[in-house]
Amino acid sequence: DAMVIQNPRYQVTQFGKPVTLSCSQTLNHNVMYWYQQKSSQAPKLLFHYYDKDFNNEADTPDNFQSRRPNTSFCFLDIRSPGLGDAAMYLCATSRENLEPQHFGDGTRLSIL
Amino acid sequence: AQSVTQLGSHVSVSEGALVLLRCNYSSSVPPYLFWYVQYPNQGLQLLLKYTSAATLVKGINGFEAEFKKSETSFHLTKPSAHMSDAAEYFCAVFNKLVFGAGTILRVKS
Numbered sequence: 001d002a003m004v005i006q007n008p009r010y011q012v013t014q015f016g017k018p019v020t021l022s023c024s025q026t027l028n029h030n031v032m033y034w035y036q037q038k039s040s041q042a043p044k045l046l047f048h049y050y051d052k053d054f055n056n057e058a059d060t061p062d063n064f065q066s067r068r069p070n071t072s073f074c075f076l077d078i079r080s081p082g083l084g085d086a087a088m089y090l091c092a093t094s095r096e097n098l099e100p101q102h103f104g105d106g107t108r109l110s111i112l
Numbered sequence: 113a114q115s116v117t118q119l120g121s122h123v124s125v126s127e128g129a130l131v132l133l134r135c136n137y138s139s140s141v142p143p144y145l146f147w148y149v150q151y152p153n154q155g156l157q158l159l160l161k162y163t164s165a166a167t168l169v170k171g172i173n174g175f176e177a178e179f180k181k182s183e184t185s186f187h188l189t190k191p192s193a194h195m196s197d198a199a200e201y202f203c204a205v206f207n208k209l210v211f212g213a214g215t216i217l218r219v220k221s
Contacts (some may be wrong), residue, residue, distance in 0.1 A: 004155070006155075009153075033209075040215050041213070041214075042202060042211035042212060042214050043156070043202075044211075045209060056134050058161070060130050078193055090156065091155075092155075092156075094120050098144055098163075098206055100146060100158045100161050101156075101158070101209060102113075102146075102158070103155030103156040103157065105154045105155045106153070106154065108153070
């Protein structure tokens with residue numbers, strides 16, 4: 001089945017220690033998104049790629065970076081995680097802008 | 113700017129009862145509107161979408177929503193709740209996907 005896969009499902013890191021979250025897709029979609037969802041809140045868009053074009057949201061902290069080496073993979077890098085970065089991180093894809101997004105199951109990040 | 117407001121952070125219904133989850137949107141352009149469902153520790157799953165075609169949209173799992181421009185609303189309904197419908201529901205407006213705060217649906221047996 002075509003899908004969006006996030007690894008790992010649960011990630012624990014130490015305060016200030018860089019961490020990378022992974023997302024892959026078999027849908028061959030042009031657009032890939034990263035969302036942050038804190039407990040009991042709606043997902044908040046961090047950034048997205050349309051093909052290789054990177055689009056950062058204005059209020060996304062500089063601590064968050066992303067890479068998309070090819071169509072299938074997209075990574076979220078948190079350079080120096082703080083306690084406030086503990087959240088569920090959701091990856092999503094869509095074929096084109098304005099089309100429905102397909103979500104992965106998320107990676108829950110804990111900071112020690 | 114686009115935004116959505118979901119009325120009621122928690123809704124509780126009995127099994128077999130009508131489900132009504134409210135969503136009002138604000139958009140300066142004709143909106144694309146979506147309802148997503150999220151089960152615990154999972155990603156979001158698309159229930160249905162409105163993209164300026166029919167105003168009554170049918171989705172998966174027996175859910176439907178009606179776009180009412182005069183009321184700027186896109187409420188989600190299901191005639192008869194099932195225990196498996198217990199989840200969090202998000203209304204969202206596009207073109208950059210902006211989510212409402214979510215409504216947790218509890219279904220009582």
